[in-house]
Amino acid sequence: PEVGHILKHLYRNWSQSRFDRYLDQFELPRKKTVKEYSKGMKTKLSIAAALSAQPRLLILDEATSGLDPVVRDEILDEFLAFIQDEDHAVLISSHILSELSSIATRYGFMEQGKLLEEISAEALHDKCRTCLRLEVDDAAKAAAILQTQLGTDKFEVLPGNVIQLYDCLDDPKRASYALAQNGVALLAMEQKGADLEAYFLNLIGGGSHA
Numbered sequence: 001p002e003v004g005h006i007l008k009h010l011y012r013n014w015s016q017s018r019f020d021r022y023l024d025q026f027e028l029p030r031k032k033t034v035k036e037y038s039k040g041m042k043t044k045l046s047i048a049a050a051l052s053a054q055p056r057l058l059i060l061d062e063a064t065s066g067l068d069p070v071v072r073d074e075i076l077d078e079f080l081a082f083i084q085d086e087d088h089a090v091l092i093s094s095h096i097l098s099e100l101s102s103i104a105t106r107y108g109f110m111e112q113g114k115l116l117e118e119i120s121a122e123a124l125h126d127k128c129r130t131c132l133r134l135e136v137d138d139a140a141k142a143a144a145i146l147q148t149q150l151g152t153d154k155f156e157v158l159p160g161n162v163i164q165l166y167d168c169l170d171d172p173k174r175a176s177y178a179l180a181q182n183g184v185a186l187l188a189m190e191q192k193g194a195d196l197e198a199y200f201l202n203l204i205g206g207g208s209h210a
Contacts, residue, residue, distance in 0.1 A: 003049060013054040022048035040067050047075055058090045064099055079103050097196035111204050130193030132165040132172055137185040139163055149178040
């Protein structure tokens, strides 16, 4: 496409050799006009052009929309290589959160233009981990029992006498028995966990999102 010859006059850091490499890598036919490209091909062309301008910050909207899984993973790998340089960053707006999990270091959850939460990938992973949610009558005593009787510190105490236990997932009765035997009333117990989409829906109260 003639896109490269046009863009090289707009971006001072434009790399025609890099653009040509991306055209080959993404298998974009040079003899076709952009008008003849499919939606997926246009997406790949846009990303090739964005990377070839060699910016420090890439801002992309639905960057992998319309791409098959193989090409999507290939492009995500390119983004990952791009941000290995600490002077580079990528800001991606997407409704398909699971696709970003391999490269994202921070997440910002928005609804109707309002930022609901900003969180590191590590902290979000912890929040989405599968756990046993224990509602007890005495969280401090229950925590001590988990440490002394079950030998685990893989839990966190939350407000409202709630404990999230990341141990005993294959044998929940072990935890409930230890608490009961040591005088702690277990008011409720459930196994919980969430993927990124479920976490976002829970964050906005389960409604539709934009």
